[in-house]
Amino acid sequence: MPNGWTCSASDQDFGTAKRPRSVSGLIPLLSLFSARFLPQPMRPMARAPHLRLSIQAASGRRAGAQDLVHAVLAEQAAGRLPPGARMPPVRALEHQLGISKNTVQSAYDELCSRGVLEARSRAGVFVRQPDDYAPPQERDLRAPSPHLMSLAVDGQARLQSGETYLSAVFVDPELLPHKQLSDCIRSVLSLPGLPTFYDAQGYPPLRELIAARLCARGIRTSADEVLVTTGSQQALDVVSRALAPRCIAFENPIYRYARLLFEAHNLRLVPLDLDPFEPIDFDAWERDLSVNRPGLMYAITSFQNPTGHSYSTHELERLLDLARRLDFALLEDDWGSDMLSENDYRPSLRALGGENVLYVNSFTKKLLPSLRLGYVLCSHTAMPALLATKRLATLGNAALMEAALAEFLDRGYYDTHLGRIQRALDERYHACLDALEELMPEGVRWTTPGGGPILWLSVPESVNLQLLATRMAEQHIRIELMPQAFVGRPHLHGFPIGYAFYPPEHLRKALECLSKELRRA
């Protein structure tokens, strides 16, 4: 190889090494390794991929055009330049080898005139195909398919246009503060200080503000105890993963994505029957808990999803007493309580039971579903395990959203917004109760949560729920039967009604349809 340039049999690439000077001495190395170019038919594609060449660069004198020419010729002689393959762009070689664009261009020019390469206008430089060229038989490079575990997890309903979703747990987007949020994000992006390095625990000023809000609700805590998560779902995920005793108790029925999550993590399930029309049967719960000895109980203490049930202070105390006697920890999900006017000062398991209670809440429903911001509160003892687990799951989450939410809280927008949303939901709640009272046939009953976005509608056993859902669907109204919310055979016969998503007159029309179908059934 002239001029001190060589090709070696090494497979080194673009990402390559500088030999120590003592070893490489004054002889620079350049190796070009061609490889197969796959001329597959592509969908919209601007340009073909070029050959990715292994180039062994070294310090010392700069390469000249002749070095490059000879290196490419040697590659061709060794049969490593597939006809039709695109050569690296001039800029790429210039960049990698630290030589001038003109040097690369003149080498390519010479190789074109030698008939080794050909330049195609706007497309690049290609290895020339001889006239009698027949492409070699393609080696099959298709990778094996990964073996994955399948999970039966249905998606959230995607609404068809014109369809009414009677079981929606969401709040009407018309009630949400798009403009103010936009102002906060703009402000955050225009100021210095947005962190480049993630704080996996969450943006510190946001954690401060969350802790202050909780203190005002009778929960003694501080920013160190707050772990910000992607909605409350990630909080449940992180706790499920970190839990050492692989057995968990919960109310039955239960928020279905919690149940499916626990199952996916191979937690043993201890379902505790909840009938929102009856007092909690703590004796039955105690029997089940004594036998199964879970490490944790998951409880939605306000406006339980899907029943709308809330615990009284007395019930919270009985649960804490059970937890102490049977030594299980508590995971309290307080997703909906902010949606009730006058709810701020109601006690919670966390307020009564202290720092060991894992307390989960979220801004998702109340602020903007597309924010996906929630948090779990835990003791200093529990934080390292939960933080490490979250770090491995997603590192930090979107700090931009966290900073924007902090700004939103700090400006007092959230309190104003909560007040407005609570008034709107109060109105919708009462309108829903009035409509049910007026429209529902005998034998139908419903919970009266007093807040939150849903209540449970119980219908007579004689009603075929599946058939009812089908008939409602024919009228573009979707009700959500919740088989995955129950462990075992459902002991309740009904479904949730959401009153936060639609204006009262819209909901009323849907309930009129429901009433007709129920009378028909």
Added chain:
Amino acid sequence: MPNGWTCSASDQDFGTAKRPRSVSGLIPLLSLFSARFLPQPMRPMARAPHLRLSIQAASGRRAGAQDLVHAVLAEQAAGRLPPGARMPPVRALEHQLGISKNTVQSAYDELCSRGVLEARSRAGVFVRQPDDYAPPQERDLRAPSPHLMSLAVDGQARLQSGETYLSAVFVDPELLPHKQLSDCIRSVLSLPGLPTFYDAQGYPPLRELIAARLCARGIRTSADEVLVTTGSQQALDVVSRALAPRCIAFENPIYRYARLLFEAHNLRLVPLDLDPFEPIDFDAWERDLSVNRPGLMYAITSFQNPTGHSYSTHELERLLDLARRLDFALLEDDWGSDMLSENDYRPSLRALGGENVLYVNSFTKKLLPSLRLGYVLCSHTAMPALLATKRLATLGNAALMEAALAEFLDRGYYDTHLGRIQRALDERYHACLDALEELMPEGVRWTTPGGGPILWLSVPESVNLQLLATRMAEQHIRIELMPQAFVGRPHLHGFPIGYAFYPPEHLRKALECLSKELRRA
């Protein structure tokens, strides 16, 4: 109980039930259940929590003030009103029972004048403490501590002010498009169409745009095959969870949060030694893979973290050939390739090996770390398992960020931005190489990735790395030794240098210090 009002022994709460009319008849029920109020000392706290009462409401005639008075008196007689506890606010009872504010107020007035309750200005209505009142002995309600598994996962370095982080993999925030992103978010928030219901797979227009970009890079795909994730970390998490054969191979050293994640998921590890200064030893890899038979290999094919190594097309092909013969699937992490100018058209495992290759990429480093947006590309066959797993982990992610990114791509901002960032990084890369060339003592060598934000600096075995790090730290320069990146005893002796985070003159000063310390060592 006068006037048809009763207290029952039930523990029903605020979240309660309407009895069917046929049962409850004309007799409305109201039960008030008191519970213990915990007068703990609170940090900043506006008001004390009030009693959370169980109220059994029913349809029929409305309650009057006298009904309420008698119900409270009965509670008191039963010893269920702890002295000093705060009564539910007037609004709360008004709301729950559907009675007027005046009705509740006049009941409270009467109870105050009877000496049962007392009104405190601005604080609310409280159960009156008799003069000789002594608080009962507190029952201990503290919940047990959860038992959690601990993981040894260090955080990302948090920089002290004035400290230089020489191993940073991030891009200088000065180079990132804050203003344009802010415009996109504002636009997204001001237009209708932001989804209320999560698409757990990712905002569909964003998936379309990602697929189109990949097609232009020679990867045949469509929006159906894109799963949007929280950075690439969630993509790795989701794949690790769903993987059926619980054994994974990867280059050693490896991105440490990938290794720790695999360990946390109890995957058996098959580390394959990578020396960025030598060709890949595929024979050794084949021996290890034949013995251990992993279900999946994780490979960072461009600018490997932490070594800066990239595969040549030839190496990609050899890996695909191994995968076919030994029947393991491939998880390609292409985190950094966008950061190399002229990189768009280089082939990848996914381009060569087809749709079964799981392909991960992210916008985090290139666009804005605080966005945390990445994705995994998978076949139609693999999507249901990965989507179900992601849904359980976080449901959807922040759709607002996804929509803003879609807008950013659609306006062409991303291409302009990439061009700008590539030019800036090219300059920094070359300045870094120049500085190393000039400053480093003999025996030190480094990889020349040609792009990406980091290279690997190898120092002589005689240098005590821990001591070097300490001495550098004394000069406010942090280098990151990566014990967690290696499985087993490290076969490389060095650390990564990031050249994308600081302007050239800043980096050069840090490298001058490093040079001095290396000569001293």
